[in-house]
Amino acid sequence: EAGVAQSPRYKIIEKRQSVAFWCNPISGHATLYWYQQILGQGPKLLIQFQNNGVVDDSQLPKDRFSAERLKGVDSTLKIQPAKLEDSAVYLCASSLVLDEQFFGPGTRLTVL
């Protein structure tokens, strides 16, 4: 079974630029999550989708971050404009039942 796919794996941008990350969850998984992991910390939930609806986006900085999950499958997370403090690994995860989540490899973002 294929795991959660994410792209790109690495991205370097200047501050105030825009960036987008893509996630393809495990087939059939209705719930999709985006996490931000800053170096030395545990992952922090940014947004959670159930199919194509948002369940929780309370920790998403909505003035600069946006996410969508069209057709309830793939998802895109966008940052516009990026700040230095957005440098982190962005993890996508999906789940089918219970709360075992399957994580992708992440996208490492560096903002200069």
Next chain:
Amino acid sequence: LAKTTQPISMDSYEGQEVNITCSHNNIATNDYITWYQQFPSQGPRFIIQGYKTKVTNEVASLFIPADRKSSTLSLPRVSLSDTAVYYCLVGENQAGTALIFGKGTTLSVSS
């Protein structure tokens, strides 16, 4: 969601048994205890989950005392490849439940 406290780091040698204890004094009746493992440059990976007493799988054992205010992840005979960060999480075992991660325990295994 119940807050968890676990050691920041632990050191061990190959072949030893490692026990990582997690404190969760405010655990609720409906909460389960779940452990994730994260290697560098990878996303976290589910290890084990339990509600009470003892749970064992091919990777680890989870010991939960009767009061459920703490839990211990036991890794038998660790190897160098077990070097990772281990997260203890507490929350309801429901589909779509978001996870709240702490800083985890960094386990370093030496030869």
